Amino acid sequence: MNELPETPGNRLDPWFGSYAARAHGMRASEIRALFAVANRPEVVSLAGGMPYLEGLPLDVIAETMQRLIATKGTTALQYGSGQGEEVLREHITQVVALEGVSAHPDDVVVTTGSQSALDLVTRIFVDPGDVVIAEAPSYVGALGVFRSYQADVVQVPLDADGLVPAELDATLTRLAAEGRRVKFLYTVPNFQNPAGVSLSAERRPQVLEICRRHGVLVVEDNPYGLLGFDGEPMPALRSYDTDGVLYLGSFSKTFAPGYRVGFVIAPHAVRDKLVLASESAVLSPSNASQLAVATYLDTCDWKAQIKDYRELYRERRDALVGALGEHLPSASWNVPKGGFFVWVRLPDGLDARAMLPRAVTARVAYVPGTAFYYDGSGSDHMRLSFCFPTPDRIREGVRRLAGVVNGESELVQIFGTSAQLDPDADDVEGPAPDLA
Amino acid sequence: MTSSAPAPSAPAPSGDPADSSFGPAGSDATDGGPLVVVLSGGLSHERDVSLRSGRRVAEALRSTGIEVIVHDVDADLLTFLRDTRPDVVWPLLHGASGEDGSVRDVLDMVGLPYVGTGPRASRVVWNKPISKAALLEAGLATPDYVTLPQSLFRDLGAQPVLDTIVRRLGLPLVVKPTEGGSALGVTVVARAGDLPRAMVECFAYGETALIEQAIDGVELAVSVIDGPDGPEALPAVEIVADGGYDYAARYVAGETEFFAPARLTAEQATLVSDAAIRAHQVLHLRHLSRTDMILDRSGTAHILEVNVAPGMTEMSLLPQAVAASGHDLAALYRTIIDMALAPVR
Numbered sequence: 001m002n003e004l005p006e007t008p009g010n011r012l013d014p015w016f017g018s019y020a021a022r023a024h025g026m027r028a029s030e031i032r033a034l035f036a037v038a039n040r041p042e043v044v045s046l047a048g049g050m051p052y053l054e055g056l057p058l059d060v061i062a063e064t065m066q067r068l069i070a071t072k073g074t075t076a077l078q079y080g081s082g083q084g085e086e087v088l089r090e091h092i093t094q095v096v097a098l099e100g101v102s103a104h105p106d107d108v109v110v111t112t113g114s115q116s117a118l119d120l121v122t123r124i125f126v127d128p129g130d131v132v133i134a135e136a137p138s139y140v141g142a143l144g145v146f147r148s149y150q151a152d153v154v155q156v157p158l159d160a161d162g163l164v165p166a167e168l169d170a171t172l173t174r175l176a177a178e179g180r181r182v183k184f185l186y187t188v189p190n191f192q193n194p195a196g197v198s199l200s201a202e203r204r205p206q207v208l209e210i211c212r213r214h215g216v217l218v219v220e221d222n223p224y225g226l227l228g229f230d231g232e233p234m235p236a237l238r239s240y241d242t243d244g245v246l247y248l249g250s251f252s253k254t255f256a257p258g259y260r261v262g263f264v265i266a267p268h269a270v271r272d273k274l275v276l277a278s279e280s281a282v283l284s285p286s287n288a289s290q291l292a293v294a295t296y297l298d299t300c301d302w303k304a305q306i307k308d309y310r311e312l313y314r315e316r317r318d319a320l321v322g323a324l325g326e327h328l329p330s331a332s333w334n335v336p337k338g339g340f341f342v343w344v345r346l347p348d349g350l351d352a353r354a355m356l357p358r359a360v361t362a363r364v365a366y367v368p369g370t371a372f373y374y375d376g377s378g379s380d381h382m383r384l385s386f387c388f389p390t391p392d393r394i395r396e397g398v399r400r401l402a403g404v405v406n407g408e409s410e411l412v413q414i415f416g417t418s419a420q421l422d423p424d425a426d427d428v429e430g431p432a433p434d435l436a
Numbered sequence: 437m438t439s440s441a442p443a444p445s446a447p448a449p450s451g452d453p454a455d456s457s458f459g460p461a462g463s464d465a466t467d468g469g470p471l472v473v474v475l476s477g478g479l480s481h482e483r484d485v486s487l488r489s490g491r492r493v494a495e496a497l498r499s500t501g502i503e504v505i506v507h508d509v510d511a512d513l514l515t516f517l518r519d520t521r522p523d524v525v526w527p528l529l530h531g532a533s534g535e536d537g538s539v540r541d542v543l544d545m546v547g548l549p550y551v552g553t554g555p556r557a558s559r560v561v562w563n564k565p566i567s568k569a570a571l572l573e574a575g576l577a578t579p580d581y582v583t584l585p586q587s588l589f590r591d592l593g594a595q596p597v598l599d600t601i602v603r604r605l606g607l608p609l610v611v612k613p614t615e616g617g618s619a620l621g622v623t624v625v626a627r628a629g630d631l632p633r634a635m636v637e638c639f640a641y642g643e644t645a646l647i648e649q650a651i652d653g654v655e656l657a658v659s660v661i662d663g664p665d666g667p668e669a670l671p672a673v674e675i676v677a678d679g680g681y682d683y684a685a686r687y688v689a690g691e692t693e694f695f696a697p698a699r700l701t702a703e704q705a706t707l708v709s710d711a712a713i714r715a716h717q718v719l720h721l722r723h724l725s726r727t728d729m730i731l732d733r734s735g736t737a738h739i740l741e742v743n744v745a746p747g748m749t750e751m752s753l754l755p756q757a758v759a760a761s762g763h764d765l766a767a768l769y770r771t772i773i774d775m776a777l778a779p780v781r
């Protein structure tokens with residue numbers, strides 16, 4: 001045989017050895033690739049979290065946007081301040097007052113969606129190896145932020161009344177005994193993503209007291225608080241404690257995510273650092289978007305719009321839980337009183353992640369529960385969203401899903417096991433933001 | 437490139453337009469260059485890969501100065517083709533309907549020329565056990581295998597059947613769906629106890645499983661392009677993936693190390709090229725194909741599968757082989773378009 005040629009190897013990425021350690025988990029999985037199919041109209045997607053924008057008065061918004069550029073164009077299209085436009089910050093104080101938060105415009109930092117707020121908060125508080133406490137399950141986008149700052153996320157169980165105070169206390173006590181540095185508790189107290197549950201009024205002060213006692217900051221992420229189907233909004237955690245709670249809000253669910261406008265309400269010292277961090281990250285949030293949202297709040301009946309959204313999403317929630325009762329009685333789920341999501345526990349032995357290809361074949365999509373756990377557990381659950389598809393599509397989606405579950409159940413029965421996939425916990429398994 | 441004589445029994449490629457309403461608009465439509473429609477996307481599990489392949493091919497073809505429209509496959513496809521009247525279609529659909537011959541059947545029916553293998557041969561290649569049988573019949577090596585539907589395990593009981601498989605084929609084994617690509621649903625099983633889980637994972641992608649012996653050796657992909665004197669093999673690409681050549685290893689840059697050309701002796705390179713050309717011929721493939729194989733220590737090239745719509749993404753093997761051959765990728769794609777446009781010989 002001849003000598004072997006000296007061919008150099010190629011990893012198709014000349015910078016493969018140069019990435020920061022925090023980028024090692026930034027890789028898409030085959031699960032995420034499957035979501036590419038979910039945006040096709042033939043597929044009923046119960047996977048994404050896109051709000052239903054067809055309910056917006058688009059003609060009115062178009063007119064106000066035109067007027068905004070015509071009259072304030074040189075401001076709207078110019079750089080702004082790192083903290084955000086004062087006119088919007090004033091409006092924000094009025095919006096959060098609906099949930100009992102008393103804030104001054106100076107307390108508010110406008111961000112590029114609340115996702116950016118989460119990034120900034122993590123940036124200024126978390127060093128690699130620090131502990132962040134999150135609910136189990138927790139918002140996949142938050143877990144991604146924490147991962148990118150190399151935090152160690154410890155998840156504390158939820159029940160029907162939200163985060164379990166005793167579990168939180170025990171976890172913080174254990175971590176303190178281990179000498180771990182816990183930087184903050186991340187919580188979505190209202191209509192949680194993905195579990196759909198809310199922290200009960202009784203537990204809210206308990207959670208705050210536990211965190212105060214352990215010296216742990218609370219990061220309250222509240223995108224869905226005004227989208228409750230019954231009664232008045234719950235008082236925000238921030239309404240109980242202005243020093244120990246950072247409040248993250250967003251106009252993505254109550255108005256339009258395309259503007260990418262969110263905000264943080266923070267104690268002054270934290271606020272100052274957030275402003276500088278924001279300037280470092282983005283210089284300033286979009287002035288055009290901020291003024292558009294401010295104009296909308298100023299000129300449109302946004303409270304009536306939120307009321308319309310509540311009715312629309314309530315109808316869709318009813319369609320989803322009704323269809324689950326009809327077609328998937330072997331599963332169990334909660335009935336959320338607001339928000340976008342139902343958290344479904346599959347019949348024993350089924351693995352939501354392993355089942356997703358079968359679902360895509362049947363032209364229905366969901367997010368496997370594994371996306372919402374830092375350690376890749378949660379395969380016995382799936383998140384179904386009811387925000388975007390119409391009630392008829394939701395019912396059809398659940399009908400298809402029932403066929404998928406039945407097929408998978410038969411398979412598990414035949415082989416006496418589920419696929420029990422061992423996902424790489426670092427893989428990105430949540431859907432992209434533009435998934436319906 | 438390594439070349440060989442043309443296939444003795446070439447398939448009947450797309451002929452004259454059967455429906456004149458789909459015929460090309462003519463040279464006046466594109467200032468003299470052909471109008472190419474790249475079909476990508478679809479509804480298969482490999483939609484994401486297909487979209488990426490489509491974008492890359494379109495970009496390369498446009499750089500040669502020809503007009504390209506990228507289109508998804510949906511209920512409007514025939515209307516779109518009728519309205520657009522392309523000179524040639526390049527189906528870059530991976531997975532079902534793209535590689536199983538269905539869309540190619542439709543293109544034949546409406547009389548539009550297209551890049552790649554015709555529907556009948558595509559259907560054979562799409563089904564791995566059928567293509568393996570054809571390869572074996574032609575004297576080519578492929579790992580020993582069995583093909584079993586989910587219903588058989590239900591009817592006979594899973595464990596006795598799995599025990600029989602292990603006794604018959606030994607370990608390690610590779611479990612994969614009989615149809616589909618990108619390693620979706622594929623598991624390498626080293627222990628008999630892991631076989632049930634691998635079967636469940638496989639059946640999530642399809643009703644029938646191919647279970648074959650895992651071959652130890654050098655993992656290679658050999659792309660074949662038709663030339664004026666018959667099919668020609670591009671340099672083999674060697675794949676070194678520490679954790680197996682799974683989905684992430686295929687599509688996340690940096691996960692896998694490629695050697696193009698592969699680290700083979702001249703004799704080995706000729707051997708694997710000849711095997712890929714022979715597979716291209718006996719399966720009646722047209723214009724281009726990619727044959728995946730393992731070269732074992734004894735010097736046998738075991739063909740794992742053959743692809744009629746090889747991936748064309750930034751990470752894919754055929755573009756790497758073209759680069760290793762010294763050819764310009766865009767120019768080669770243009771040549772392939774010209775082949776598809778050429779009158780049937």
